[in-house]
Amino acid sequence: MTQPRYTAANLIDFTASLFTAAGMPRDRAEVVGKYLVEGDLMGHDTHGMAQAPGYLNNLLEGKMPAAGEIDVISDKTVASVWDGQYLSGVWLTWKAVDEASRRAKEHGLAAISIRRSHHIACLAAFLEIATDQGLAVLLVCSDPSVKAVAPFGATEPLFTPNPIAFGYPTSGDPVLIDISASGTTMGLAMRAKGEGGRLPGEWLIGADGKATDDPEALFTDPPGAFLPLGGMDRGHKGFGLGLMAEALTSGLNGFGRSQAPTQWGASVYVQVIDPEAFGGREAFEHETGFLAEACRAARPIPGTTGARMPGDGALSRKRAALADGVLLHPSILPSLTPLAEKLGVALPEAQ
Amino acid sequence: MTQPRYTAANLIDFTASLFTAAGMPRDRAEVVGKYLVEGDLMGHDTHGMAQAPGYLNNLLEGKMPAAGEIDVISDKTVASVWDGQYLSGVWLTWKAVDEASRRAKEHGLAAISIRRSHHIACLAAFLEIATDQGLAVLLVCSDPSVKAVAPFGATEPLFTPNPIAFGYPTSGDPVLIDISASGTTMGLAMRAKGEGGRLPGEWLIGADGKATDDPEALFTDPPGAFLPLGGMDRGHKGFGLGLMAEALTSGLNGFGRSQAPTQWGASVYVQVIDPEAFGGREAFEHETGFLAEACRAARPIPGTTGARMPGDGALSRKRAALADGVLLHPSILPSLTPLAEKLGVALPEAQ
Secondary structure, three states: OOOOOEOHHHHHHHHHHHHHHOOOOHHHHHHHHHHHHHHHHOOOOOOOHHHHHHHHHHHHOOOOOOOOOOEEEEEEOOEEEEEOOOOOHHHHHHHHHHHHHHHHHHHOEEEEEEEEEOOOOOHHHHHHHHHOOOOEEEEEEEOOOOOOEOOOOEOOOOEOOOEEEEEEOOOOOOEEEEEEOEOOOHHHHHHHHHOOOOOOOOOEEOOOOOEEOOHHHHHOOOOOEEOEOOHHHHHHHHHHHHHHHHHHHHHHHOOOHHHOOOOOOEEEEEEEEOHHHOOOHHHHHHHHHHHHHHHHOOOEOOOOOOOOOOOHHHHHHHHHHHHHOEOOOOOHHHHHHHHHHHHOOOOOOOO | OOOOOEOHHHHHHHHHHHHHHOOOOHHHHHHHHHHHHHHHHOOOOOOOHHHHHHHHHHHHOOOOOOOOOOEEEEEEOOEEEEEOOOOOHHHHHHHHHHHHHHHHHHHOEEEEEEEEEOOOOOHHHHHHHHHOOOOEEEEEEEOOOOOOEOOOOEOOOOEOOOEEEEEEOOOOOOEEEEEEOEOOOHHHHHHHHHOOOOOOOOOEEOOOOOEEOOHHHHHOOOOOEEOEOOHHHHHHHHHHHHHHHHHHHHHHHOOOHHHOOOOOOEEEEEEEEOHHHOOOHHHHHHHHHHHHHHHHOOOEOOOOOOOOOOOHHHHHHHHHHHHHOEOOOOOHHHHHHHHHHHHOOOOOOOO
16 A cells, blocks of 8 residues: 655645644744644654644643733843743744844844744754754753753653754755753653553663663652763763753753743744855855765765765755655644634645 | 872963973963863863874874964854864864853854864863753764764774763763763773773774774774664664754854865864853753752662762862862873973972
8 A cells, every 4th residue: 555645735724724623823824834843854754743732632621821921031232031922832933033024134043942842843854944044043941840961970850852953054055953851752662662662772761870772760669860962971961951951041041950841932042143154155055065964975984875964864855755745644633633623724635 | 119290270370381392372271271170170181281292293294273363254143153274273272162152141042163173072071161050051063174983883993982971060070971872982002002901892883784892993994983872772873963063063154075175173162151141040940950869869870879970070170179179180290291392391399
């Protein structure tokens, strides 16, 4: 049986229609649809439409307000704090990258830290908003309501995987980095657990202090935890990155774990840099393009095709999906079908 | 035999006197002495006074100018590029952190990217300049004249370990993160090679594509390389961090690997953030202090003392060294003795 393929436009319209039917203004719902589907186009399929059921349920329960405005807590020319009021994190992040890009083009750099955002889905999906304008962008988030990763040297989960995404333009394709400061992400661990399987590496630590690939280690009493990036020997490095993310998000916006929030959400940091204000866009893209080409041409590990730049795979999957149609992960539409029926939204038609 | 101990003041004076005798103005030489010895105080003894012989030789050969001014390439309010002219990187970095701190206090954030700096020694040594003022600081560097780390998926060395340091204040001690985007650093690999030993982990990749702990793998023909942080399975993450560092340094300042420089040096990025311009210094330090205490108290790996915050060890070593005297790594004074004799500078007296 051939798997069905969908056009990106149909998936965006379907997703936007679900959010609209659940009460969100259509213009915001279209932003949410666009950046969720962008995750699937890039192949980051745990952080695209797979997040929609959780968001829609929070919307229907009133935990994510359907509408309402951002509360601007502080606003200097290049430094702002927004209280996102748990509005859609996808919409808030899009808006923050857009606004910080505008300000960076005027001043060279600009940052916005957002407290009490809802979950923001796939960080990589937002980077091209800036790189398409010749800008570099740093996007970081944490969730102060969730404890998953242990500090290096401990087994107790205390903070989140804390993704750090950084996008920048080159003379060719942009480079789109999106890594968590832990060995693996919540999405992948939960998918492995759901399938009764193991992770591809020992990226967790059991309560016994031993590295493991078994996602069940997260559910013992007391629980184990995600290991920081670098694992049992180099995990002080991932721990440092995770702490940096916590400082840029909940530190700068002043709302975090000390308040012990329980609502699923995100604390977000967006910073945009305009190379034109430094050594110039042309010199920047020449230099970054030179290194990208050198990396792609580097002597490969024997028997492999060698190095790809971060984003190369995602951009190639996106181009293929736009040309040939999107193959959704098989769990996605079944998870949305009950909500689509409840909200009276027709499932997307295959190509 | 008891190892000799030295006062920090004597070591700073000795180091400053060497640089002065080699032609550097005394005020700059004192900055160099202070921040090199700071590395030894913190226990980062491959990146403190151990760097002085290399710097002095470059100074005597005219490869590091003894004096001269920074060439300011571009200067917007919060975004600047300096051409460091290969002046002392320690002096340039001190000056950039100081200047960016002043600007951040006015505008919320400020960044300076420096091309053609000389080597900058221990990044962690500069962080307290900002954290003592309640500021957060990001300090990143690369050296476009050196190829050591392979892209993830390749065995060919193409860029440097690219340290990323981030310091921020808390309600208690500051957090001082200083990590490289590779599994290990040049200093540690060279020390292991010199001693004919192995590294503590398989942080290198041989030309055969296999992970190894043997530093000799860097000197085969063709050579192996440093693995990015994350190693053989998660190395795409360290690769991403290394690329981010290259973009912030040589990308933004417009001088890097595409020009194939041969002079030992550094491409540096300094960015300072003032929490007061975001959610406020008090809220920032409350939040970061809360998480730091939670991490220190986290359930430890059985049989260990548990987690320390980045910087805890360095600050504790520094306090002990200031109270009891500095124990230098045994290789350091012997490596400086011929230069001290040549320059007519007396060796430091032990306590």
